[in-house]
Amino acid sequence: MQQTDITRSQTLGADLRALRKARGVTLAALADALGRSVGWLSQVERDLSEPSISDLRKMADVLGVPISMLFGQAMAPAEEAGHVVRRGARRQIGSGEGGLREELLSPDLTDDFEMVHSTFAPHSRAGETIQRATQEVGVIISGKLDLMIEGRLYTVGPGDSFRIRGEAHEWINPYDEPAVAIWVIAPPVY
Structure with a gap:
């Protein structure tokens, strides 16, 4: 199945970028807090690299969100992704x-x-x-x-x-x- 811009918007990377920006944290500052390179974090935000559970815990801590916020999102059918959130999802x-x-x-x-x-x-x-x-x-x-x-x-x-x-x-x-x-x-x- 080919990934569209709509399904891509529901990724971990897009959510991380949005959380980081909403808190006024630069890519460099978050990378530094995680002990990672800016290049690696940039790849995570573009869904080209996957963070470990340990990385996710650190990200959640720095961004002030529960770790559950960074994963566990129910996948929507491709035709609904980015548009519809079902009650159970x-x-x-x-x-x-x-x-x-x-x-x-x-x-x-x-x-x-x-x-x-x-x-x-x-x-x-x-x-x-x-x-x-x-x-x-x-x-x-x-x-x-x-x-x-x-x-x-x-x-x-x-x-x-x-x-x-x-x-x-x-x-x-x-x-x-x-x-x-x-x-x-x-x-x-x-």
Whole structure:
């Protein structure tokens, strides 16, 4: 089967490049942190070389993502690759700590934004204030969620949407049922 540009966009190399760029890390800086050459890392990002599990662990650590983010992506049929993500093929992202389960809805990490399906467990909270250089919008699908944005509390429920523009924020689900949200973040943070 001949590989097309669409299927190539869902590769480990493209995701690594997108993560590296989203974090403002140069090819040289990442190669140095890994103890590898720039040439080798460039080949990995172009899918001409495969990193070892040890390399992947180091990459995940330097880029601040769980190692599972770098592999385990379900393959889509060629005609759907780069366009459709089936429910059972969503990639788990984030650490899962604090009662937040996140799944990537975007086909890969190569866009200027990422779309995330977030499930906030009952009686959970972020545990820290989050502030990042992003623009984020979301809509609550089910349940209720408390958002603290720049010190102001907002309670949002099904159908409510919100926006965060680089502001300090925290999420809290003090309720007895999970809250589910669709969250769009630009630029990507995972």
